[in-house]
Every structure is written in structure tokens, then in C-alpha cells.
Amino acid sequence: MTQLSKFSKHFANYTELRVQENQSMSITFLNGNLVGNEKKFTSGVSSRVFLNGSWGFASNPEMDDANIIDTIKLANENAEFLSGRQSKNKRIYEGAAFSVSHNFGTKKNRISQKELMDFVKEIDGYIVKKFADVTSRTVGLNFLSMEKTLLTSVGSNRYSLWPRTMIFVKLGVEENGDPINAYEVFGGRGHFEDLFTNPSDLFEDVDKLYEHLKNKSKGVYADAGEKEVILDADLAGILAHEAIGHTTEADIVLGGSIAADYVNKEVSSNLITLTDYAHSYNGNLCPIPIFVDDEGTKAEDVVIIKDGVLKEFMHNKETAAIFKTIAKGNARAYQYFDEPLVRMRNTAIEPGKSKLKDMIASIEDGYYFMKTGNGQADSTSEFMFAVTVGYEIKNGKLARGIRDTTIAGLAFDVLKSVTMVSDDMVWGSWGMCGKKQMIPVGMGGPAIKCRINVGGK
């Protein structure tokens, strides 16, 4: 990637200069038809300038020296356009300078496009051969990488390459004429070569998916109303991210989030500690390891809830100055032409001490919700998540599968109802969060036992 230090002489004000390339590749088979076979390369330069309380931003796909200099100049002009029309007495947290380089790409020899295609086809072929009653199937591979070089006027200098590879399988059957679907995603951070070896390694998981699908097709609709449930890691993770995490992003707090008044107050059961991890958990790298963010700030963990008490918000340089605190590396941008926003990185509830089997055994009449399809929440912490795989719990045992349903509630109220937290930690690496821009996120956690509002038919 381009060496940026030679452009620092063009920094007239606080300035960020970023060169970035995103690569993506997708292969998609729908009922055996190749409906997606595509590569995408998006690269360019962007600059952001802060002047007298206003920001100017500019970007250009052409990255020769003249265009980079013009981009810095246009960002300055944009900041001047605004600062010339409005006077603000605002400053930003500048922090210290950091220089890091992290390459999470594979060191192995890259395999060919044909081998990738054959890998996906073999999984598709396995499904056709083994499951005669599957009426629709989608099998595919998605790859995304983000390669960024950043230089700031503060002196931070960062290079990072982050790849993610996922194989997805969606199966459908018909039950009395009703199409019923379920899906699973495999993979995570890394190139294909570091994650997958043989298609047959995934067959056992595909079998499990089929079993869940059959149970769902023969299953029942959940009863509507407030129920005692266990949210498995997938759902506990999206609860942590979507319903709590977003309400504690400082820009959302300033925009009117309910969490604004909650600092140092008890907001959940004391079994809950919820953290946005910068790069590592328990000495292992998280799905989205951020060491220095897109504003050049050193990344540290943000402990949002500690033993049930709300402790801190996530910041960029601007909100950190407003709150008179420090930024901890939450400013991230998706494409070269995007400005950094306050974003989560790896958000999860910390594991507790209970065993999942004991948690299930403790419920007389409730549900075990395992997989989610999508989720939304707003600044009141009211959330809605789709449940795509789940089971009834009757007398402490898993019973019939359930059809698609939704769960909803006020997240802080739900966390107050938590009575058990499992002792395991499962990360989901497939998350994409939408907040003006998309961004890859990690989320996960243990299973939690709580009370929640379930939507029936």
C-alpha cells in the first residue's frame, strides 16, 4: 500500500489520511444453479480535516500523489466552507501517536478459484445426495478483506489487513405446503486457507442444521407472552450488541439514548458484565481485532456494564472531548470513502458459572432460543430479534421445535431478569452492523437465562 508519510507536509489542520482497499468475492449456488460468481475490488484515498469545530471530508478512487494531495486540499476546503459559516467552540480529544502494523492474512499458499468452487459444490452435492426432502437450498462462500493504511497529523501510523471468509448453508423443506427454512454460517476471521480444509469437515454441522430444520418443520408456533427462556450465545450476543451496545455508543447517547442517565446506576442483574473488547479475550484474538482505530487512537477494552452497573460509553475523538474522557479506539470506517463513526468491535457478556444443562433443567415451561435471523433496537433499548431455531422447554427438558418467532422487550429490563449465566463463551464472527455505513463486528457470549416477551402467531 501507499507510503503516506510524505504527505504530512500538506496537513494544515488536524488531519487523517487513509488509503484503503476492500476486496470481496462471492460464490452462490441456489438449488444447484450458480447465481453468484463475482469478485469486487474497491480502493481509494480519503482525508478528514477538523477546523474550528467543523469536519471536512473528501475521497477519491485514484491514488496517485496528485490525487492524494487534492483530496487533502478538498477536505480542508470542505471544513473551511462550514467553519466560515458557523462558529463553534469545539475541540476533539487528540490522544497520543501510535504506530502499529497487523496482518491477519494467511501465510499459506493461496488455493485456486477452481478449488474454492469445488469445495462449495461438494457441500451442495452432499446435501442433494443425503437429504431427499430438501426442497430449496443455498450454499455459498463469501470473502471480505479490508486493508488500511492511516496517517494522522497527531503522528499515528497504522497498517492493517483483516480478512474474513464464511461458508453459508440455507436449507428449506415444505410442511403441508408451507416453506420452512433454516441456515448456518461457518468460518470467521482469516483467509479460506486458514479456516477450511475438507468439505467433509462441515458435513456433521450440515446434518445438525437439517435436524433442526426437520424439528422446526414438525414443530409448533411459540405461545405469545412473557416467558422464561434461555438465550444461547447467538442471541445473547445480539442482545449485547444491538440492544445494549448501541445505546451506549456516545454519539447515540448524545442523540438521546436512554442510557444517557444510567452511568454508575444499576442497570442489570449483578451477574452481568458486558464489554466491548478491543482485540483480545482471555489472551485469544477476537473476531475483529482493533489495535489502533481509524482516527489513530490506541484501542482498549470498554467495560460497558460491570457487575450490573453501567460504567462507560464508547467514544470517538469528538464525543470523548464532549464527555471529557479518553477515546478507546471505537472509531471505524467501512470503505475508503466513509468517515469513521463510533462503532463496536467485539461485544459480549462475560461468562458466568452455570452449566447450560442445569439452566435448561431449571425451567418448567419456557423456551431455548438458539439462532437469530436479524435484529433491531432503538435508543430506548427496546429490541426485536428474529428467532430462527429454538425449542420448547417442558419440565426441564427440550421438547418440540418451534417455527420462526420473534422476541422483544426493553434490553435493560431483560438483563435485570437474568438469573443464570453459562460458563462458556462462543464468538460469532459473521456480524455486519448497519449504522449509516456497514461494518463487520464480533459478538458473542455465554447463554443467559432470563424473562422475555415472545411473539406467537
Next chain:
Amino acid sequence: MAKNKVVNKMMKLLSEENLEKYQVTLNSSKKTEMVVERGEISLLRTIADTNLRITAINKNKKASVNINRIDDSSLEEATKNILELLETSEIDEAYDISPFQESKQFEIGSKVPNKDDMYKLLIQFIEEVKLEYPKLNISESSLTFNFTEVNLVNSNGVDYLQTKGIYNFYVVFTAKDGENISSMNFASFSMNELDKNLLDTATVRSRIKENIEQIETKPITEKFVGDVLITPDYLADLIATFAAIGLSDGALIAGTSVLKDSIGKKIASEKLSICSNPRSKQICDGYSITSDGFEAKDIMIIEKGVLKSHLLGLYGAKKTAKKRAENSGSAYVVDSGEVSYEDMIKKVKKGILLSRFSGGNPSPSGDFSGIAKNSYYIEDGKVQYPISETMIAGNIYDMFNNIKEISKEQVNFGNSIMPWLLTTGVTISGK
């Protein structure tokens, strides 16, 4: 045509590889965006971007590559990538590109933004909101001018050029009084010219006004099957969802659409007529060419309850042996009815006014469930109070069959035109 030297160069490179069919689409865009955060214009952003999409078909195998660097070596690298993807692709006789059509140029909107007027309009909006709705918090808002130039050329001689310059406005807000806050809501619209007061266009003012009322809410305390009066904002979302599960390439190729054999059949109340009108003068944010290389035309999707068209592209049509739609969907217009919005409310015995819905993707059968957001309880013909923690569950196809009334008023969002729609048979359950 194909005046663009990049497109010509790319076509030449593909021609030299003796490929049977290929299409090149160059999309050059420039976006000028003013962003409002915390009640102030905080950022001015100018983005230039380019996307060159190359699709090639050879021996019934297909591949696509997208790049945004368009120097000679990038074009050559893209050619290598296309050849590699083609080599490993699968044979499918349904792969194709559009046939020869006369070359045409299309122009929508203007070419350059007026930054001073953008600034003035946005400042006026911020000040009017502060003055008239002091409890409102603008979480985020932006006024953007998007200019795009699309040159689509294929080896059958298709050569289209579309330029489009449109202003888009959106605003996200909550309202706060003491410790009570409302649920987040948003409003948006598109326009050709900066000739509208932002607060008084589309549903911006009404949604902001309602958001203040929604600081104080209560859940419905029972479960019942009742009426749902759908606002124009949510109706636009609902129709997009209906199109995705019932009319799209994916749903029809997978065979999961329950409408797969319903062309010419009655699938909804005869009160319902839906068009997709990307070329209509009423739709400023439309389009003139489809991504698979056809000139877009306005089409009827549902006429008086009868399904007239799926939304199949060229590949989907060939794959399913059904008729290709003459556009790519969106730009939906729902015909108005004969009853006023006020009279529709009077007809509701027990139900809700549904302004926004937060829910999971509906199943292919149309079943859905989720939360009624920014909505109101209606009883005995009167709007009673704003609700929270209220879930609804139903079936999209049933909702379209159970339509009681459609309003005579419509809202033009620039990219769709929607009335209010009253339906019934939806399960509404409180806490």
C-alpha cells in the same frame, strides 16, 4: 455512443479474448453530503467514486468482476480475473445479456449541487425544529446531492447512458422530556430541486410531531385480532418485503414464492393496485435502465387485486420459463382509494395505527411477527394513545386480501408514492 474511453478499452480487451457475450457498466458518481449531528451541521463530505462492472458469458458459463480503479493495468487485471472465474464457473443455458436495442441517453435531475442552498435549507430545518419542537433531538440528519453517470454497453450493441442528479434528505430523531424518551423514528424523501421546505415535505413534520407525543406511551394490555391502519412510510417497506418474498428472482428460482403460479390470478383485495413506475415524472428518484441492460418501463404489478407481473430479471425469467419484468422493481406507486384518512380512522373499531415495524424477515409463506413501533392504539373510531412493547403477528398475503379501505390521500416520497391502507386480521398482543 460509449464515449467513455474506459468502457471502450474494456470492451476491446474482452473482444480480444473472443468471448461470446459480455457487458460493461461504468458507474461514475459524486456525492456531496452535509451531515447534521446533535443539532448542528458537523460535516461536509465530497465523495468521488467509480465502479466498473464487467460481466462475461462464454460457453454458457458466466462471471462478473467489479473494480473501481480504471487505469489500463487494472482493466487488464480485471480481464484476467474474468477469465479465471469463467474457467471455474458452471454451465447454465439461462445466462444471457440483453439483445440489441437502439442507443439512448437519459437524463434525470441536475448535474451539480448548490452547496449554499443546501446549507441554507438545512440550517432553516434545524432552526424550525428547535423553535417548534424543542423536545426533539435530531440524532442524525443529512442532505445529500448524488450525481451518477451510468454507461452500459454490451456485445449485442446495447449502449445506454443515464445521468442522474438527485437530492436526498433524511432525519433520525428521538424526543425527550425529563427521563422519558420516545422511540427513535426517521423520515426521508428525494427531490429534483432544492425548492421544498424540508420540514413540510413528505411525512417529516407529521412524524416529528408524533414523536413528541410518543414520549409517553403505554403497552396494550390484552391480545386480540384487530385492524391495522398502515401509514405511507411503513406501506413502502411492506411492499418491498412483499416483492422480495413473492416476486423476486431469488424466491421464484428457489421455488419458495407462493405466487409462482399466480399471474392473472386474484391474490389481493380488488381495492389494491400497485405499479412500479421508475420512468414516471411523479417519481423523481427513478431509473431509466435496468442492471441487466434493458430500457426500463413502468409496469403494473397488481391491478385491482390481480397479479400482473413478477419482478424477474433476464436470468430469473429464463431460469423459471416465465416472463421478464420490464423493469427492476422499486419506484412503487399504490393507487389511492376513495375514503379520507380521517374517515378511515372512524371505521376502526379496535386496532392500531402502524407507523413503523421492527420485525424479523417474514417466512416465505408471508408469516411475520415483530414490534409495532411509533404506533397508536385505536378504539371506537378514535386514536387513543401511543403504544410501546406491543407485538403484532400476521401474514402479508392475508393483509393484502383483507384490505378494508385505501385512503384518497397519498404521500410522494420521491422514490415511491403511498397512501394509508386499512386492513384487518392481525394479532395484536400487549405485555
